[in-house]
Amino acid sequence: MKIYAPDGSIGKPSFVLAATSPVITGRRIGVLDNGKPNARLMMVRMAEQLAARTGASVSVVTGKGSGHNAATACSDEVLDQLEKEADLVITGSAD
Amino acid sequence: MTELLDLPSDTPEALMELFDSRGWGDGLPLVPPTPERVGAALAMLGDVDPDEPIATLAPRFGEATRRTIAVNAVLAGCQPEYLPVIVSAVRALARPEVNLRGVNATTHPVAPLLIVHGEMAQRCGYNGGLGAFGPGSRANATTGRALRLILLHIAGAVLGPGDASTQGGPAKYSYCVAENEASTPWENYPASRGIDAASAVTVHCGEAPHNFHDMESDHPARILDKCAAAMASLGQNNAVIAQGEYFVALGPEHAATAASHGWTRQDVASYLFDRARLPASLVRAQFDRVAWAPWMHAMGDDHLMPVTAHPDNIRVFVCGGAGKHSSVIPSWGMTRSVTLPVEP
Numbered sequence: 001m002k003i004y005a006p007d008g009s010i011g012k013p014s015f016v017l018a019a020t021s022p023v024i025t026g027r028r029i030g031v032l033d034n035g036k037p038n039a040r041l042m043m044v045r046m047a048e049q050l051a052a053r054t055g056a057s058v059s060v061v062t063g064k065g066s067g068h069n070a071a072t073a074c075s076d077e078v079l080d081q082l083e084k085e086a087d088l089v090i091t092g093s094a095d
Numbered sequence: 096m097t098e099l100l101d102l103p104s105d106t107p108e109a110l111m112e113l114f115d116s117r118g119w120g121d122g123l124p125l126v127p128p129t130p131e132r133v134g135a136a137l138a139m140l141g142d143v144d145p146d147e148p149i150a151t152l153a154p155r156f157g158e159a160t161r162r163t164i165a166v167n168a169v170l171a172g173c174q175p176e177y178l179p180v181i182v183s184a185v186r187a188l189a190r191p192e193v194n195l196r197g198v199n200a201t202t203h204p205v206a207p208l209l210i211v212h213g214e215m216a217q218r219c220g221y222n223g224g225l226g227a228f229g230p231g232s233r234a235n236a237t238t239g240r241a242l243r244l245i246l247l248h249i250a251g252a253v254l255g256p257g258d259a260s261t262q263g264g265p266a267k268y269s270y271c272v273a274e275n276e277a278s279t280p281w282e283n284y285p286a287s288r289g290i291d292a293a294s295a296v297t298v299h300c301g302e303a304p305h306n307f308h309d310m311e312s313d314h315p316a317r318i319l320d321k322c323a324a325a326m327a328s329l330g331q332n333n334a335v336i337a338q339g340e341y342f343v344a345l346g347p348e349h350a351a352t353a354a355s356h357g358w359t360r361q362d363v364a365s366y367l368f369d370r371a372r373l374p375a376s377l378v379r380a381q382f383d384r385v386a387w388a389p390w391m392h393a394m395g396d397d398h399l400m401p402v403t404a405h406p407d408n409i410r411v412f413v414c415g416g417a418g419k420h421s422s423v424i425p426s427w428g429m430t431r432s433v434t435l436p437v438e439p
Contacts, residue, residue, distance in 0.1 A: 001105045004128045005098040006119060006170060006248040008163035011151040037383070069386055071197045071429035 021087065024050075028059035030086025032078070035063065035070035039093035047090050060085040096146065097162050102127060119248060120170075121240065121268060128169040136165040136175040140182065140439035149182065150189030153196035155251025159185050161439075163249055164241075171241035176219050177234060180296060181241050183437045184209050187298040188242075192431040198300045199252035203332065204264035205427035208299045208342065209242055209271040210412065212285050215294035215437050216273040223273030225416025228304055228344075239269030266303040272414055278347035279413040280354030285434050287360055292436030299342045299410070299432040302331070304422035315353040318421075319363065323370035325423045327402050334378060335385040336428030337404035343367065344422045346415040360411045368406035372399040386428070 021027060029047045033040040040061070047058045060082065065075030082089050102109055110127050114120035126132070137145050140161055148158040157163075161182055168181050188195055188207060198205055211221045211234075222232035230236060246252040254260075260267070276283045285295035307321040326333070326341055333339040343363070345353070353363055376396035378385060388404035403409065410432060415421070 001102040001127060002099050002130060003102050003110070004130070004133055004162070004166040005100055006128065006163065006166050006244065007157060008097055008160060008249050009158045011148065011156045011158045035384070069384075069429070071194065071201065071427075 024088065025055040027056045027087040028085065029056050030059060030082050030089040031061040032074060032082060032089050032091035033061070033063045034091055034093060035068075036093050042093055043090050050090075097160070097166060099130070118253065121243060121247060123240075123268075125170045126172050128166040132169045133162065133165045136168055136173070136178045137161060139175045139178045143439050150185050152185070152189060152246070152250035154200050154257050155249070157249035157251060159189070159245065159249050164245060167244040167248060168237075168241040171244050172233070172237040173241050174219065174233065174237075177238050177241070179437050179439050180209075180211055180215055180219070180221075180294075181238060181245075182439060183296045183435055184238075184242055184298060185245060186438075187296055187433040187435045188246075190433045193298065193300060193433055194430045195250065197429055198427060199246060199250055199257055200259055201427065202259045202261045203427050204260050204262055204267070204302065205300050205430075206264060206266035206270045206303075207242060207246075208266070208301060208424060209239060210284070210297040210299070210414075211238070211271065211273045211294075212276065212283055212297065212434075213292065213294035213437070216276075221271070221273035223275035223414050224278075227272040227275070227414050227416075228422075235271045235273070236269050239271030242271070243267060243269060264303055270303075272344075275347060275413045275415065278350065280350055281360045284410075284412040285436075288434045290434050290436060294437035295434055296437060297412075297432060297434040299340065299424065299426070300430040301340075301342065301424045301426045304344060304424050306420055306422050308420045309349070310419045313352060315349075315356055315358050315363070316366065318349050318352060319366050320370060322421065322423060323367050323372075326367065326371035326425070327373050328425075329373065329377070329381055331402075331425040332428035333402050333425050334373065335382050335387075336426075337386060337388045337391055338408070338431075339403055339426035339428040340408045340410055340432055341367075341371075341403060341426065342424040342432070343409060343411045344414040344424065345411060346418060346421045347413055348417070348419055349421045350413045361406070363411050364406045364409040367409050368401050368403070371402045371409075373402060374398075375400040
């Protein structure tokens with residue numbers, strides 16, 4: 001018997017992730033607080049330890065922007081800022 | 096194109112085994128989506144392109160075509176004539192204000208409630224009467240299930256990578272009712288939202304229904320005070336997300352009592368806006384972060400804060416049969432309901 005698969009194709013992604021740098025010495029680390037409780041505390045600590053171990057620096061710590069929260073994407077202004085001020089960004093923490 | 100697979104045997108067990116091996120399905124038995132069955136469903140849409148992507152569904156960004164939607168409708172056990180309703184519901188879910196990525200991926204147990212309005216509800220047998228939220232209607236049960244299968248298979252809302260719901264919830268299996276227009280003392284719900292169509296669908300992403308009852312009151316205020324009490328809960332996302340909507344599914348008898356006192360749908364919403372409140376000091380004491388409207392932050396601690404920022408966020412429709420029960424369907428919060436005409 002022939003049946004159709006139920007999942008279909010994946011559409012074009014609206015973005016492409018940048019290539020990962022093999023060495024982060026001298027690079028700038030950004031932290032994007034996703035708005036979940038304690039996310040900023042945990043991710044800033046991670047960024048500071050990563051910077052201390054690798055010779056990178058923590059260049060920017062930011063929320064998602066005014067009116068944005070854990071359930072929404074961050075603002076275009078914050079994305080622009082991260083693009084200008086950071087070479088890699090740590091984000092994503094659940095509750 | 097939609098992939099065709101070989102099923103080694105036409106037994107239910109073989110289909111379940113195949114789906115289990117691929118991480119598909121909702122755990123319940125399925126109907127094989129053969130080209131014949133899918134073709135019969137697509138025939139209900141008329142002269143349209145079955146393989147045109149009509150929506151891209153997050154978080155997988157799967158392309159929903161009429162054919163893949165029909166495949167999932169067949170799997171769920173739908174009759175072919177339900178397909179226009181399901182296609183329209185998928186269009187509604189893909190609207191940006193629904194925030195489907197968040198709806199699917201959150202830790203909250205949110206599920207999209209589908210409400211079917213108008214001629215299609217009548218013709219296809221969608222139940223908006225006695226026990227509408229419960230079992231017994233093939234149209235309600237299988238259409239709601241088809242939407243969930245579409246979210247699982249096309250949108251990728253699978254436990255873990257695509258659905259982080261801490262406890263899940265029964266509404267995630269199937270969540271579909273009809274508006275009881277015959278017992279609605281006001282214009283039908285789509286008309287109240289500016290939709291002039293013979294048939295329409297509404298999607299509202301929220302919790303399972305919270306019942307409230309009033310067996311004895313002959314005035315809407317006493318009935319709606321119980322509704323307001325069910326709305327003003329610190330445990331719901333609405334308590335801290337002021338843009339969140341509430342859907343109030345009024346039983347026909349409660350709706351009739353409201354109308355008999357000259358109350359319009361808007362009067363019901365305005366009354367609930369005024370009565371469903373929590374002390375601002377309590378909300379501030381209980382939450383470190385609140386997503387209030389700007390004006391709400393200006394209110395003092397002694398203010399009784401409404402649980403939503405505007406009466407229009409309280410959406411009233413009639414659903415159910417005989418009896419003195421109604422229900423409130425709180426929102427996930429960062430989502431807005433959508434009502435669209437049924438179109439192929």
